[in-house]
Amino acid sequence: MAIQSHPRSQLNPAFNNPLRFSLMATLAGVHDITFRQAREYLETTDPTLSKHSSALEELGLVNVKKSFVGKKPQTSLSLTREGRQAWNAHLTALRTIAEGPDSLPDDA
Numbered sequence: 001m002a003i004q005s006h007p008r009s010q011l012n013p014a015f016n017n018p019l020r021f022s023l024m025a026t027l028a029g030v031h032d033i034t035f036r037q038a039r040e041y042l043e044t045t046d047p048t049l050s051k052h053s054s055a056l057e058e059l060g061l062v063n064v065k066k067s068f069v070g071k072k073p074q075t076s077l078s079l080t081r082e083g084r085q086a087w088n089a090h091l092t093a094l095r096t097i098a099e100g101p102d103s104l105p106d107d108a
Helices: 018-028 037-043 046-060 082-100
Strands: 062-069 073-077
Touching: 018 037, 018 046, 018 062, 018 073, 018 082, 037 046, 037 062, 037 073, 046 062
Parallel strands: none
Antiparallel strands: 062 073
C-alpha cells in the first residue's frame, strides 16, 4: 500500500498569514485592484498592506504596478499567472483537508 502525504503538505506557506490569505482571495476575484481599494476592503493600514503585497511580489505571486492617473500616483495589485496557480493549488488542498479522508489506515 502506497503511503500518501497529508494534503496539508500542499498548502502554500506564503498564505499562512491571514492578511496574505485575504489579499490573495481578493485578487483572485478581480483583474486588478488599486492599493487604496485593497486597503479599505481588507481593513488594514498602508504599511501593513505594503509589507504583505511586497512579500508576495518578491515570491512572484503578485504584480505591484505603479502608474499615474493625471499627476496623481496610483498603485495597483493583481495576481501573476504563477500566483493564480499557487492560489488554486492552495484552495484544492484546503478543500481536500475539509472534505476529510476517503478512508483511514487500519490499526495494526
